Amino acid sequence: MSVLVVGSVALDSVETPFGKADNVLGGSGTFFSASASHLTTVRLVGVVGSDYPVERLQPLAHRGVDLAGLEQAEGESFRWRGRYRHDLNSAETLETRLGVFSQFRPKIPDAFRQTPFVFLANIDPRLQLQVLEQVEKPKLVAMDTMNFWIESRRADLLKLLGHVDLITLNDGEARQLTEQSNLVKAARWIMERGPAYVLIKKGEHGAFMFHGRSVFYAPAYPLEDVFDPTGAGDSFAGGFIGWLARTGDLSEANRRRAVVYGSAMGSFAVEKFSIDRLLEITPAEIGTRVKEFHQLVTFDAVLP
Amino acid sequence: MSVLVVGSVALDSVETPFGKADNVLGGSGTFFSASASHLTTVRLVGVVGSDYPVERLQPLAHRGVDLAGLEQAEGESFRWRGRYRHDLNSAETLETRLGVFSQFRPKIPDAFRQTPFVFLANIDPRLQLQVLEQVEKPKLVAMDTMNFWIESRRADLLKLLGHVDLITLNDGEARQLTEQSNLVKAARWIMERGPAYVLIKKGEHGAFMFHGRSVFYAPAYPLEDVFDPTGAGDSFAGGFIGWLARTGDLSEANRRRAVVYGSAMGSFAVEKFSIDRLLEITPAEIGTRVKEFHQLVTFDAVLP
Numbered sequence: 001m002s003v004l005v006v007g008s009v010a011l012d013s014v015e016t017p018f019g020k021a022d023n024v025l026g027g028s029g030t031f032f033s034a035s036a037s038h039l040t041t042v043r044l045v046g047v048v049g050s051d052y053p054v055e056r057l058q059p060l061a062h063r064g065v066d067l068a069g070l071e072q073a074e075g076e077s078f079r080w081r082g083r084y085r086h087d088l089n090s091a092e093t094l095e096t097r098l099g100v101f102s103q104f105r106p107k108i109p110d111a112f113r114q115t116p117f118v119f120l121a122n123i124d125p126r127l128q129l130q131v132l133e134q135v136e137k138p139k140l141v142a143m144d145t146m147n148f149w150i151e152s153r154r155a156d157l158l159k160l161l162g163h164v165d166l167i168t169l170n171d172g173e174a175r176q177l178t179e180q181s182n183l184v185k186a187a188r189w190i191m192e193r194g195p196a197y198v199l200i201k202k203g204e205h206g207a208f209m210f211h212g213r214s215v216f217y218a219p220a221y222p223l224e225d226v227f228d229p230t231g232a233g234d235s236f237a238g239g240f241i242g243w244l245a246r247t248g249d250l251s252e253a254n255r256r257r258a259v260v261y262g263s264a265m266g267s268f269a270v271e272k273f274s275i276d277r278l279l280e281i282t283p284a285e286i287g288t289r290v291k292e293f294h295q296l297v298t299f300d301a302v303l304p
Numbered sequence: 305m306s307v308l309v310v311g312s313v314a315l316d317s318v319e320t321p322f323g324k325a326d327n328v329l330g331g332s333g334t335f336f337s338a339s340a341s342h343l344t345t346v347r348l349v350g351v352v353g354s355d356y357p358v359e360r361l362q363p364l365a366h367r368g369v370d371l372a373g374l375e376q377a378e379g380e381s382f383r384w385r386g387r388y389r390h391d392l393n394s395a396e397t398l399e400t401r402l403g404v405f406s407q408f409r410p411k412i413p414d415a416f417r418q419t420p421f422v423f424l425a426n427i428d429p430r431l432q433l434q435v436l437e438q439v440e441k442p443k444l445v446a447m448d449t450m451n452f453w454i455e456s457r458r459a460d461l462l463k464l465l466g467h468v469d470l471i472t473l474n475d476g477e478a479r480q481l482t483e484q485s486n487l488v489k490a491a492r493w494i495m496e497r498g499p500a501y502v503l504i505k506k507g508e509h510g511a512f513m514f515h516g517r518s519v520f521y522a523p524a525y526p527l528e529d530v531f532d533p534t535g536a537g538d539s540f541a542g543g544f545i546g547w548l549a550r551t552g553d554l555s556e557a558n559r560r561r562a563v564v565y566g567s568a569m570g571s572f573a574v575e576k577f578s579i580d581r582l583l584e585i586t587p588a589e590i591g592t593r594v595k596e597f598h599q600l601v602t603f604d605a606v607l608p
Contacts (some may be wrong), residue, residue, distance in 0.1 A: 086485055181390055184528045205509040208526065217600050219521045222512065224488045256603035294605040296521050299560035301598040 007121025028121035031231035035238025045069035049077035221267035239265030311425025332425035335535035339542025349373035353381035525571035543569030
């Protein structure tokens with residue numbers, strides 16, 4: 001089954017302890033699409049400015065990402081400039097220029113309205129709500145958000161929570177949204193307001209998936225070299241939702257597998273700048289990494 | 305098989321967001337013993353002052369902790385006073401009074417010298433080396449350390465590394481010792497200097513075990529209420545070494561189980577002040593928690 005993603009398509013300029021890259025492909029919609037496209041077909045809705053090097057998205061189109069919902073508007077593209085120091089877990093934003101993204105009103109093409117899996121990447125919750133008015137009976141609606149919206153659009157965000165099945169957010173955002181420092185309590189707080197599934201991402205410390213009384217935990221892959229953490233969260237979401245869409249199976253066992261696919265895709269994303277690594281990985285590499293995750297956490301609880 | 309532990313036996317005064325406790329049983333030797341005693345017999349070597357309420361250690365003796373190596377010296381006991389704020393991962397030390405501990409010279413009773421498993425809890429590496437001179441052909445020697453010794457006794461610590469099989473330390477200490485920010489590289493750095501096994505504890509973010517090219521990861525148990533984190537690391541070590549000693553089996557599969565027993569015991573320790581929770585848990589509760597860890601991380605990697 002296909003996935004519809006609505007998110008940002010940006011140009012990033014990033015500096016890490018290992019190098020710098022200027023005006024490379026970025027944005028939540030871009031990372032999500034590059035990741036999920038390894039598992040299923042993807043329909044991307046977003047906006048770029050007249051200055052966007054659209055031809056550089058061709059590798060995504062070749063990977064099965066339908067760009068018919070990518071609008072090109074008059075004006076500047078969304079640009080983000082950031083830096084990571086030694087703590088690769090937190091980015092320092094040096095500059096954000098929204099450009100045409102500030103006027104973005106998502107328009108879902110008719111051909112995309114019945115997509116069974118929908119991912120509302122991190123954009124204004126009012127726009128996320130507008131997307132939901134344009135889709136028809138999706139099997140699963142997932143959303144992401146960030147501190148900026150939790151602060152500035154709390155009421156809209158709470159309304160949106162009542163209309164989604166799943167939310168992904170990081171630990172800091174979960175604590176900020178719920179005012180609960182304990183993540184188990186934070187997840188319960190969120191589930192009481194709508195989403196049946198809550199994924200809390202902890203960066204290099206892995207991710208929790210909550211559903212009812214069930215908790216699943218997957219570590220981050222212990223990479224020796226994290227090159228650029230930008231996009232790890234969206235690549236995680238792409239692997240997770242991509243696997244669910246590929247299989248169409250929302251069972252507990254399959255959702256656990258999906259979290260591991262998410263962790264695997266997140267671990268690839270950080271090995272190079274931008275979506276460079278996501279574009280080059282092979283199905284065999286993905287399979288190997290999933291097996292390595294299994295090897296990393298598996299133990300036999302039977303008492304000797 | 306038995307475990308010999310050499311460490312501090314202290315009186316702690318602790319304040320957490322949930323309450324405070326004054327002059328309760330504390331110290332690395334105490335937590336380790338209370339934890340490991342659920343799995344095997346323990347021989348404790350340490351020192352207390354003339355003011356120590358030795359009768360309060362009776363529950364440990366009843367649990368099979370041999371206190372014959374616990375010296376009572378003239379003077380004040382080791383006292384630690386600390387506080388945790390909202391970030392339960394890091395303690396703020398308000399006061400440390402070493403008392404008789406500053407003159408401690410470990411004397412291993414003859415009856416303890418052939419103990420097969422030895423845990424050198426967090427004390428001066430020169431004293432840890434003195435212990436090794438007094439034991440005979442142990443099957444496994446494990447050590448802990450802390451930032452203070454890494455700074456002030458680096459040469460002794462490096463010498464000690466060449467004489468131990470296993471080290472447990474937290475992520476910050478591993479980075480400080482090795483000057484490697486990446487934990488995989490830090491573990492390799494340590495293994496090159498002696499220990500075949502490196503356990504890196506990340507508090508609420510779980511623990512890694514490295515051995516050669518193998519990596520195992522266990523999360524911390526997602527507790528809803530962490531009451532007092534004091535002693536979690538030593539309780540982890542007690543569960544880990546206790547399980548290895550109980551089974552006498554150092555295979556990869558059994559070391560993985562041991563890490564989970566360590567994580568389970570650490571998760572109990574933080575549910576109450578001091579060793580209170582460790583003294584009351586039952587074998588059934590430990591077994592249940594180990595199964596819950598299994599449930600928490602298990603996924604089936606077989607592709608549908």
